[in-house]
Amino acid sequence: MRPATDRGSASVEHIGLVMLVAALMLAAVAALAAGPPPEEARDLGAAIARKLRCAPKLPGPCWQDPLTEAYGRPLAGAVRALAPLPTPEANSAGTLLVPVDFRYCRSPTCATFTGSPRLTASGRRTTAFTEVEDHRRTDGTVSIIYWLYRPSLGWARVTRRVSSADVEAFASTPLLDSANPKLVPLETLGTRNQYEWAPGEEPPWRWRITT
DSSP states (O other), rough: OOOOHHHHHHHHHHHHHHHHHHHHHHHHHHHHHHOOOOOHHHHHHHHHHHHHHTTOSSSSSSOOOOHHHHHHHHHHHHHHOOOOOOOOOTTTTOEEEEEOTTTTTTGGSEEEEEEOBBBBSSSOBOOEEEEEEETTTTTTTEEEEEEEETTTTTTEEEEEEEEEEHHHHHOOOOOOOOOEEEEEGGGOOTTOOOOOOOOOOOOTTTTTTOO
């Protein structure tokens, strides 16, 4: 059991923190009441807010999508722009399945297609895993590989080969979290090789992708 003095100390610290936050909020309200802040103050406030939100995750600008973190912005745009549509395929039982995230769905019931190109019958996001082989320094090309997992059907591979000019052309492609399908870079999926698989579903990329 912790001593009563320790509990009292924690309470005082919490009260102090609450009072500090309240004082900062009152100061902000007073400043707004006095007039709109100058542009420099707004920029400073935005920068502080970004640091508070993002410091635990990234040292750079605030939110970055997983593709940008893995490949950089120009390649991320190409990976998103060329992503294959999550088309359904039938398994031996005749059930139409769409590609899903193997970390959360390993059975046909959670990958069943119901007409939506974005969600399965159980509300799972359609998903493709990505891999990039960048040869722009040698032959000027990039191979973008999409790995599609359908439970009971295993893995399918779709490859797009693009030039450096194509990468630049696709660089400004919007990178939205709601885009379809969801894309997960294998290069930054640290536990990718550690999962156990049913017979016939062993991923072809296992142990061969460099982080």
